[in-house]
Amino acid sequence: ADWPTVLAKTAFDQLAYSPLWAVPEIALALEWKDAGFSWRATRARLDRDFLAVRLPAAVAGNAMVWLPAVIAIYFLPTALQLPVSNLVGSFWVLLMIVLLKRND
Numbered sequence: 001a002d003w004p005t006v007l008a009k010t011a012f013d014q015l016a017y018s019p020l021w022a023v024p025e026i027a028l029a030l031e032w033k034d035a036g037f038s039w040r041a042t043r044a045r046l047d048r049d050f051l052a053v054r055l056p057a058a059v060a061g062n063a064m065v066w067l068p069a070v071i072a073i074y075f076l077p078t079a080l081q082l083p084v085s086n087l088v089g090s091f092w093v094l095l096m097i098v099l100l101k102r103n104d
Contacts, residue, residue, distance in 0.1 A: 006074040013070050019059045026093075027058055030100050045102070058099045065092045 028042070031050070035041035069088040073081050 001075045006071060009074055010067070010070050014063060014067055018062050018066060023059050023062050023096075024055065026096055027055055027100055030096065034102065049102075054100050054102075058096055061095050061099050062092070065095060 027050075028046075031045050032039070032042045035045050065088065069085075073085050073088070076084060
């Protein structure tokens with residue numbers, strides 16, 4: 001693990017994968033769960049508040065948690081990367097549940 005490699009991996013994770021795939025996927029899954037696993041109800045919940053407030057807040061929250069975590073994780077020995085990533089992921093999912101919750 002050297003700095004150029006870690007920075008390249010972190011940049012891809014935080015500038016491409018997370019904001020374009022991971023966070024929207026989790027947000028959609030949580031909306032689907034909160035809508036009683038109904039796609040019709042989920043579509044109705046994907047409103048302006050979701051797209052303009054809650055999803056951007058989730059992307060920002062993701063960056064605040066995962067940016068430092070990913071840098072640290074990539075510098076860990078390979079055997080520790082997955083367990084530490086799972087611990088951070090547990091915290092992150094709790095944060096996503098709070099950030100994506102509707103204020104109905």
